[in-house]
Amino acid sequence: xxxxxxxxxxxxxxxxxxxxxxxxxxxxxxxxxxxxxxxxxxxxxxxxxxxxxxxxxxxxxxxxxxxxxxxxxxxxxxxxxxxxxxxxxxxxxxxxxxxxxxxxxxxxxxxxxxxxxxxxxxxxxxxxxxxxxxxxxxxxxxxxxxxxxxxxxxxxxxxxxxxxxxxxxxxxxxxxxxxxxxxxxxxxxxxxxxxxxxxxxxxxxxxxxxxxxxxxxxxxxxxxxxxxxxxxxxxxxxx
Amino acid sequence: xxxxxxxxxxxxxxxxxxxxxxxxxxxxxxxxxxxxxxxxxxxxxxxxxxxxxxxxxxxxxxxxxxxxxxxxxxxxxxxxxxxxx
Numbered sequence: 001x002x003x004x005x006x007x008x009x010x011x012x013x014x015x016x017x018x019x020x021x022x023x024x025x026x027x028x029x030x031x032x033x034x035x036x037x038x039x040x041x042x043x044x045x046x047x048x049x050x051x052x053x054x055x056x057x058x059x060x061x062x063x064x065x066x067x068x069x070x071x072x073x074x075x076x077x078x079x080x081x082x083x084x085x086x087x088x089x090x091x092x093x094x095x096x097x098x099x100x101x102x103x104x105x106x107x108x109x110x111x112x113x114x115x116x117x118x119x120x121x122x123x124x125x126x127x128x129x130x131x132x133x134x135x136x137x138x139x140x141x142x143x144x145x146x147x148x149x150x151x152x153x154x155x156x157x158x159x160x161x162x163x164x165x166x167x168x169x170x171x172x173x174x175x176x177x178x179x180x181x182x183x184x185x186x187x188x189x190x191x192x193x194x195x196x197x198x199x200x201x202x203x204x205x206x207x208x209x210x211x212x213x214x215x216x217x218x219x220x221x222x223x224x225x226x227x228x229x230x231x232x233x234x235x236x237x238x239x
Numbered sequence: 240x241x242x243x244x245x246x247x248x249x250x251x252x253x254x255x256x257x258x259x260x261x262x263x264x265x266x267x268x269x270x271x272x273x274x275x276x277x278x279x280x281x282x283x284x285x286x287x288x289x290x291x292x293x294x295x296x297x298x299x300x301x302x303x304x305x306x307x308x309x310x311x312x313x314x315x316x317x318x319x320x321x322x323x324x
Contacts, residue, residue, distance in 0.1 A: 002254045039251040053248045097250035099323070100262040100278035211242050233279060235245045 004041060004092045005029060009085050010064070015152045019070040019118060020082050021057065026093055031061035034129035035102040035122045035206070035234075038067070038095030042077055052077040055122035055208070055234075056096065057153075059129040068152060070118035072238070101206065101234045105133035109204055112197045113141040114217055116187075116209025119236060120145075120152050123208060127157075127166055138203075140167040142195050144187045144213070147175035169195045187213075189220040199225035207231065210238035246277035249289055252303060253277065256312060259324060267318040270298035291316075 007026035015021055032038075036059075041051040054067045071082040085091070103111060103126040111130075113123040120143055130139050145151045151170070161168040171191055176184045182191075197203040205221055207214050214235045221231050246253075246262060253261040262278040273295040280300060283290040288304035293316070300316035314320065 002251065002258075037247065037250070051251070053251065094251050097254065097260065098247055098262045098278070099260045100276050101247055211244065233245065234247045235243070236248070237242045237244045 002094060003028075004094050007091050007093045009087050009089045009091070011087055012085065015068055016070070016150045018082065019068060019152065021066050021068040021152075022081065022085065023064065023066050024091070024093065026063050026065065029063040029065065029093075030096070031063075032056050032059060032065065032096035033102045033104060034059035034125040036096040036098045036125075037101075037122070038065075038093045038097060040067075040077060040081065041092040041094070042080060043092070050076045053097070053236075055125070057121040057124045059125040060132065068118060068121045068124075101208070101232050103129060103204075103206065105129060105135055107204065108137050110138040110197050110201050111140070112203045112205045113139065114144075114192070114196065114205065114207045114209075115141065116144045116213035116217075117146065117150070117238075118152065119207075119209030119213070119234070121208075122234065123206060124153050124156070126206065127160055131160065131163075131165060138197065138201075139165070140169070140197055142169050142171065142192070144171045144173060144209070146173050147184075148172070148177050149175075171195070187217070189223065192217065192220050193224055199227075202227070202230065205231045206234075208234040209236070211235040212238075243281045243283050243292075245282055246280040246291065248284070249277075249282055249291075249303075252289065256303070256310070257322060259322060261322070264321055264323045266300065266320040268293040268296060268298050268300060269316055269318045271296035272318075 005028045007024040010025050011023040013021045037055045039051050043049050057068045058066045069081040072078045115123045172184045263276050267274045281292040291301040302313045304311045
């Protein structure tokens, strides 16, 4: 798990104007659980190396996987992954990593997922694993995103929501669709209270997004009555 | 970009040191007594090193410094560390 493997880019899909999903074929990858991540390492011609951690946005056995990368301003690694890579290119990866921010199909309790921006990537892996396993555990996603254009996995989420096995709610922070009932604005504690599984159902809650988003939401969840032991967080820095 | 991340982001580095995935391993802060998994610590990535701080009180739990081909690990801020196999 700690050895560096060589992955080949099989395909690329634009998620938003600044983010792409990379389909990687990684010989030696032993499969991964939903929510795990990997390290990507880039080596410059002069030998300088930079590594960054990205969530795997798929789950399951096999050596095919996807990561979704949002370009960070002044980033060392993400601009190359979003703009510099083409099909057939190689990248070094290491993983799967992480046992904490993971959902397993053996879990039967209700699951609330809360994602901010590209923090939805590991939650997408959980939604897919939930569907693949035919899990009957209630699962719900609250997705806070800047605008409809900035939303990841739109078509897939629309299909999942229509299938009825999960519920997906969007909160738009800057720009909402024309017919949206709520004006755009930052996610509030009141919205979290209304749009998530209540504490008396004792859900496990997974929160992933920019650090400030995750810490704010996690504090609200505790104030709303969730047991801190049932809240799992992943912060990726950012704003 | 100086915002901190969390212990999930250093799972790979921790695996190099401990040879197991440490994200769900718990430790106790020597300052405030908070017990948390590595995943739920605050991590500051500042070349040439990594600083791991307590989520509750900000105490430095650990530092990992790479220098001249060596890696120096200081775990002084933890009373104990329970390694989950």
